Structures are given as C-alpha cells and as structure tokens.
Amino acid sequence: MTISEGLSYLEIVSVGPFWRVRMTISEGLSYLEIAQVLCLKHPLCLCLGLVAQTEAKIRPRRRWSDIARTCARWRSETWTSPLLFCLRHARLAAAIAVSSSRKDFFVALCFRAQGLFVALCCASLSSSPIxxxxxxxxxxxxxxxxxxxxxxxAKAGVRVSFISTPKNIQRLPKLPSTLNHLLDLVQFPLPSLYKEHLPEGAEATVDIPFEKIQYLKLAYDQLQPAVKQFVVNQLPDWIICDFSPxxxxxxxxxxxxxxxFFNILSAPSATFFGPGTRKTPISPESLTAPPEWVTFPSSVAFKRHEAIPFCAGANQINASGISDWERVATVLISSEAVLFxxxxxxxxEYIDAFQKLVGKPVIPIGLLPVEMPERDGGIVDECNGNIFEWLDKQASKSVVFVGFGTECNLSKDQVFEIAYGLEKSxxxxxxxxxxxxWASTDQDSLPVxxxxxxxxxxxxxMGWIPQQEILAHPSIGGSLFHAGWGTTIEAxxxxxxxxxxxxxxxxPLIARFLVEKGLAIExxxxxxxxxxxxxxxxxxxQAMVLEESKKLRINTREAAAIVGNLKLHQDHxxxxxxxFLKDGIWKQI
Structure with missing residues (x-):
C-alpha cells in the first residue's frame, strides 16, 4: 500500500477487543507495505509471515479510515498459507493481519532478515462472536x-449493539439478564431542534402529532456523526438498518x-410497493391493482380512498429534504440482503416474488413470536387489577379484544361508530x-x-395495557384491530x-392479504x-359466532400452530x- 512522501506517522485507534497502537515512521518514508498474514486459529499464536505488498493505494494524510477499509475488505478473504512472498523491499513495514472471519485484527512491526521482511504477529482470535x-x-x-x-x-450467540435514543431505550421491554453480555443497548441523545418543530423530550413518533414526524426525521439524520464514530470504533461484521437512515x-x-435492510413491512406489502427505484412520483391509480410483477392471483392493493393519502405522504419532500420513497430506495439498493x-x-409466494424483483438474498427471519411470561402482580397492578379478574370470569374464546395501537389517530365519528358497533354486536x-x-376528558371519548x-x-x-398478556388469555377469541403486522402476528x-x-x-395491504388467506374479515x-x-x-x-365463518375460525387455529411455533422460528x-451472517451465503430454506 503506497503512501506519499510527507506522512510522518500512522495512528490506528480502536476500542473494545481491539488494541490501540501508534507507530512512528521516520520522515521521508516513501511507502508503507501492509502484510496480508494468516493467523493460526488458536487463542494465542505467533506466526511468521513474509510481507506482501497490496495493490491498494491511499491518499496522503489519510490514516485510520483507509486502513479500516483495507481491513474490512480483507475480512471476507480466506487465506490458506501463513507465508506470503515479499513483492517489494522497504526499510520498515507495518503488518495488519486479518483472520478469515475478521473477529480481530492487530498491528505488528516487520523487520528485515536476510533480505526478506519477516512479520512477528500475535493475536487472540478464537472465541469472538459475530x-x-x-x-x-x-x-x-x-x-x-x-x-x-x-x-x-443474542440467544443464538451473536453480539448485537442496538442503537436508539435514551428515552426509547428506557421504554423497551425488559432485556433478559442472561443476554446482557451479548446485547448492548447503545444510547445516543437525539439532536435538538427548535421547540416549535420538535417538542423537548419527543424521541419517537408516538410523542408527536403526524405533521411533526418530518422534523423527527430531520433530527434523526443528525445522528449520522455519532453512528459513524460508533462504527469506526467497533467495525462490526454487519449493520442491520431500517428504511430511514x-x-x-x-x-x-x-x-x-x-x-x-430489515424491512418491517409484511412481504406482501413490500412486494406490492416493488423495489422502490421508480423515478417518477407514484399516482393513486397505480396503487389500486396488483403490480405487473405479481404474477400469481392476488388481491393485495389499495382502494382509492387509501391510495390518495398514501401517495401524498410517499411523494412529499419533507423538512428532512428527502422523501420516504427515496430513503427506502437508497437503503435497499446499497444492502447486501433484505430481511422480513x-x-x-x-x-x-410473496417472499419468492420479492427476491426475483430485487435480485439479492431475501431472508425470512421467522415471525419472532413472543414467549409468554407468567402473569404477575406487577402487570395486574398496572392495569388496576380488574382486567384480568374480569377476563377470568368470561367463557373461553368469547371476548373480542379491540385495539388500534398508539399511533392510529381516530376521528370522533370513527370512535363513535366503533362504539355503536360493539354495542350492537x-x-x-x-x-x-x-x-x-379531540376529547377533553376520558368521558368525552365515547357516546353518551x-x-x-x-x-x-x-x-x-383508557391507557396502557399489557397487550401480549391479554391476547394470550384463554377468554379472548377475536380481535378487532388496524391490521398492523406486529399485532397480526400476536393475534x-x-x-x-x-x-x-x-x-x-x-x-390496508395486510388486511387484503389476511382476507385472501382466509384468516380475517374486513x-x-x-x-x-x-x-x-x-x-x-x-x-x-360473522367472525365470532355465525356458522358461515366456521372455516375462518378453523384457519386461524391452524395458523396458530405455525405462528406460535417457537422452535420453528428460532431453531429453523x-x-x-x-x-448467513457467518459465511455470507444464503441457502434458501
């Protein structure tokens, strides 16, 4: 690796399992050779390797970032010999050795011996997880x-750094103590904006009205320097990100x-939207029928009253300067694989269709069903104790759970019609x-x-309830909800x-899919x-008691055997x- 004249030192800095090394290079050194040295796969090893010159060249005064790129590039190579021939002589060289799985790297001085450059290397490589x-x-x-x-x-032995803001980290479910050594919750303060744009303490969409989400995206984008420094320090094997960054x-x-790219949409929804690479704004008319790349019978599409607001939001260049459509396209194109x-x-069939569409590995990670905790006094106290007592008195599978999430802003007419429907049912x-x-008090939220x-x-x-524990109660037999994918899986x-x-x-797309599969009534x-x-x-x-929907009730029970199969989703x-994380090769299940 050639470095121009005038570079006086090379500093390589990292944290965690890595070493901090500074090597001073005499003024006037015209080039630095980086060795590709194989380390024997033992916890501690000494390896003699001959220095090999790489073909890469870096610009003057570029230090850690250039070396990091070289290390990362080498990490996917598998070297089969500890001895690499010297292609060029130099007075001094530094060797950076990278194992085939890049669990660690190190720097060692190379010295001249009998006209060759010999690298003396030491590393600890055996047990670091992905x-x-x-x-x-x-x-x-x-x-x-x-x-x-x-x-x-983490349960599978992968080391994970989960990045979010302090308030959001605090609001996550409790992390199992057995996973503390593998799952690190990393908190980065959300950069502040003018209070009229983003209120103090607002760190998630649930904290703000819909029209201010564009400013949350603007603040989120300002996390880039902090995230970049974290990646520099850790050099992870993979970054799994959402659509937004x-x-x-x-x-x-x-x-x-x-x-x-971890696409949190359902596979039918993502397939309907396509690869996200179209240049022209989408129109409502283009969203009211399945797209041409869906070659099998499908009812997954918007109705016109749904397509109009969706297009307005997707095409909008908001305060962050970039539309959601562009965010998705950028992340998707630059990703090695897509997760669902x-x-x-x-x-x-939708997973297969999306893979053909994007031409890269599309990996189903399972439905991530919940392992139900035992009901305890803390949970009962949080919902005033009467909910579970009331549920315990109801007949098996007789109760309808009604919930539309924390971010679905229903109008007064919508809430009242839902109430009238529950009453009439x-x-x-x-x-x-x-x-x-729109309601000043809890009493104003419902019809007189x-x-x-x-x-x-x-x-x-009115307020927070332990939804997973309630959905698991044997008296709950049906759910009236917004068809969000997470709640669909839970139900x-x-x-x-x-x-x-x-x-x-x-x-709406998830709703059409569920009806198509015989799992729901819209x-x-x-x-x-x-x-x-x-x-x-x-x-x-119709869903709960009428004979005509007996087949639907059979279908949902059969689906439960798949969705609730923890062994299938975790072990398979x-x-x-x-x-795939280990070898980078996706073998379709």
Missing amino acids: AQVMLPWLAFGHLIPFFKLSIAL HWMKEISQEFQVKLM RSCYEIEG QLPFLWALRKPS GFHGRTSDRGIVY LQFGHSLVVLPFNIDQ VKRNEDGSFTGNDIATSLR YIAAFVQ
Missing part, C-alpha cells in the same frame, strides 16, 4: 421488531462494513382506547350512555378470529372510507440467518 449493529427508525412499530430480532440473535450507505461503503419478519409457511369486549386528541349500556359485558380501558399466535379495520400506511366501508356501527357489528358476529429461521 458482531452487528441494529439501527431502527424512531417508531415503536419499528423499534420492537428490531429489538425482538436482537434478542433472537439513508446515510448508512456512505458509512458502510467508507468502512466496508456490509449493510442489510416472515416465514415461507405464511407468505412464501351483543358480544363481550375489551377495548384498549387511547384518549383521542355507552358505559351504562355495555358495562355488563364489556370494559373500555394469530393465539388463534384469534380477526376482524380488520385498516387506516394507514400498509395496513369491515365493509363506503367509497370515501367511512363505515357505520352496523358494519362493525355485522363483521364481528433464526439459525439459518445466523449461518
């Missing part, structure tokens, strides 16, 4: 899947760390309702007299009858997207993914 960085977007529909994947990988392309290329929270048993229900922004008319068979709980894990009422982003809506209480009641009774899908 290291990777997780970088999700600041929304809990993204943070939670990334966190679940981090836990699954489009700037990870530059970081991964500069330091030759492989990038992977999916499995072939549920979404196989005559079914037991548990409704987790966040106080709407609703509580009194339904108190004998239903509960409306299917326990064999619930699904009634879907989608509102935004890819929820609430009927008018052309403008409105619906009535009668529509809600009809769908609920995660294990195959870990093997």
Whole structure:
C-alpha cells in the first residue's frame, strides 16, 4: 500500500477487543507495505509471515479510515498459507493481519532478515462472536421488531449493539439478564431542534402529532456523526438498518462494513410497493391493482380512498429534504440482503416474488413470536387489577379484544361508530382506547350512555395495557384491530378470529392479504372510507359466532400452530440467518 512522501506517522485507534497502537515512521518514508498474514486459529499464536505488498493505494494524510477499509475488505478473504512472498523491499513495514472471519485484527512491526521482511504477529482470535449493529427508525412499530430480532440473535450467540435514543431505550421491554453480555443497548441523545418543530423530550413518533414526524426525521439524520464514530470504533461484521437512515450507505461503503435492510413491512406489502427505484412520483391509480410483477392471483392493493393519502405522504419532500420513497430506495439498493419478519409457511409466494424483483438474498427471519411470561402482580397492578379478574370470569374464546395501537389517530365519528358497533354486536369486549386528541376528558371519548349500556359485558380501558398478556388469555377469541403486522402476528399466535379495520400506511395491504388467506374479515366501508356501527357489528358476529365463518375460525387455529411455533422460528429461521451472517451465503430454506 503506497503512501506519499510527507506522512510522518500512522495512528490506528480502536476500542473494545481491539488494541490501540501508534507507530512512528521516520520522515521521508516513501511507502508503507501492509502484510496480508494468516493467523493460526488458536487463542494465542505467533506466526511468521513474509510481507506482501497490496495493490491498494491511499491518499496522503489519510490514516485510520483507509486502513479500516483495507481491513474490512480483507475480512471476507480466506487465506490458506501463513507465508506470503515479499513483492517489494522497504526499510520498515507495518503488518495488519486479518483472520478469515475478521473477529480481530492487530498491528505488528516487520523487520528485515536476510533480505526478506519477516512479520512477528500475535493475536487472540478464537472465541469472538459475530458482531452487528441494529439501527431502527424512531417508531415503536419499528423499534420492537428490531429489538425482538436482537434478542433472537443474542440467544443464538451473536453480539448485537442496538442503537436508539435514551428515552426509547428506557421504554423497551425488559432485556433478559442472561443476554446482557451479548446485547448492548447503545444510547445516543437525539439532536435538538427548535421547540416549535420538535417538542423537548419527543424521541419517537408516538410523542408527536403526524405533521411533526418530518422534523423527527430531520433530527434523526443528525445522528449520522455519532453512528459513524460508533462504527469506526467497533467495525462490526454487519449493520442491520431500517428504511430511514439513508446515510448508512456512505458509512458502510467508507468502512466496508456490509449493510442489510430489515424491512418491517409484511412481504406482501413490500412486494406490492416493488423495489422502490421508480423515478417518477407514484399516482393513486397505480396503487389500486396488483403490480405487473405479481404474477400469481392476488388481491393485495389499495382502494382509492387509501391510495390518495398514501401517495401524498410517499411523494412529499419533507423538512428532512428527502422523501420516504427515496430513503427506502437508497437503503435497499446499497444492502447486501433484505430481511422480513416472515416465514415461507405464511407468505412464501410473496417472499419468492420479492427476491426475483430485487435480485439479492431475501431472508425470512421467522415471525419472532413472543414467549409468554407468567402473569404477575406487577402487570395486574398496572392495569388496576380488574382486567384480568374480569377476563377470568368470561367463557373461553368469547371476548373480542379491540385495539388500534398508539399511533392510529381516530376521528370522533370513527370512535363513535366503533362504539355503536360493539354495542350492537351483543358480544363481550375489551377495548384498549387511547384518549383521542379531540376529547377533553376520558368521558368525552365515547357516546353518551355507552358505559351504562355495555358495562355488563364489556370494559373500555383508557391507557396502557399489557397487550401480549391479554391476547394470550384463554377468554379472548377475536380481535378487532388496524391490521398492523406486529399485532397480526400476536393475534394469530393465539388463534384469534380477526376482524380488520385498516387506516394507514400498509395496513390496508395486510388486511387484503389476511382476507385472501382466509384468516380475517374486513369491515365493509363506503367509497370515501367511512363505515357505520352496523358494519362493525355485522363483521364481528360473522367472525365470532355465525356458522358461515366456521372455516375462518378453523384457519386461524391452524395458523396458530405455525405462528406460535417457537422452535420453528428460532431453531429453523433464526439459525439459518445466523449461518448467513457467518459465511455470507444464503441457502434458501
């Protein structure tokens, strides 16, 4: 590796398992030779190797970043001989040795002996696990899947650094203590903006109204320097990122760390949207039918009233200066592979279609189902104790759970029609309702007299509830929800009858897919997207009690055997993914 005249020293700095080394090179040295030396695979070893000159050249006064790129490039090579012939003589050389799996690297001085340059090397290489960085977007529909994947990988022996902001890290589920040595929760403060743009303490989409999310993206983009320095220090094997950090392309290329895109959408949704490389703005008309690359029968498409707001958001150049469409395209194109929270048993044909579309490995990592904790007093106390007591008194599979997440902003008409539908259905229900922004008090959130008319068979709980524990309760038999992918997986894990009422982003596409698979009933809506209480009641009774939907209830029970199979998802899908992380070769399951 040739360095121009005038470079007086080389400083290589790293942290963690690496060494800090400074080598002073005499003034006037015209070149520095970097050796490619194979280390014997023992915990501590001494290896004699002859210095080989690389063909790479670096610019004057470029130090660590250039060496790091060279190390990263070498890490994927497998060297089969500890002796490499010297191609060129020099008075002094430095050797950087990289193992075939790049678990560690080191620097050693090379000295002249009998006209050859001999490298004396020492390293510890035997037991370091694969290291990777997780970088999700600041929304809990993204943070939670990334966190679940981090836990699954840590259980498989992979070292994970999960990056987010302090407040979001605090709001994550508790990390199992047995994984503390493998899963590091890395906190970077979110850069502040003007308070009128981003309120103090807002670190996730749940903290702000929809119109301010563009400023959250602007602040998120300003995390780039901190993330870059972290990558410089750690040099992970892989970076797994979300759609939002489009700037990870530059970081991964500069330091030759492989990038992977974890697409938290369902495989049918991602296949519908395509590779994201189109240059012209998308139109509502283009989204109301399956695209041409879906060559099998499919009903996954938007209705016009859904396509119009989606296009407005996707095409918008927001305060961050880049549209979501461009973010997705940049990350997707620069990634070595694409991950889906999916499995072939549920979404196989869409996974295959997306792989043909993008021409790179598309890896289903399993559905990451939850391992249910035992109910304890802490959980009961947090929801005032009466919810589980009430559920315990209900008949098996009789109760409808109603919930639309923390970020679905329902209008007054929508909330009231849902309430009228629950009342008319005559079914037991548990409704987790966040106080709407238009309501001044909890009482204003529901129609007058609703509580009194339904108190004998239903509960409306305002605030946070332990959703996973509630969905797992044996009295819950159905779910009325927005068709978000995470909640879909949770509901299917326990064999619930699904009634879907989608509102935004890819929820309508997931709803169509679930209906297509015979796993859900979608609430009927008018052309403008409105619906009535009668529509809600009809769908609920059809899913829960009517004989005509007996096949749907059978289908969801069969799906539960797949979705809830922890061994399938951890020992099969995660294990195959870990093997890909090790050797970089995807063997389709």
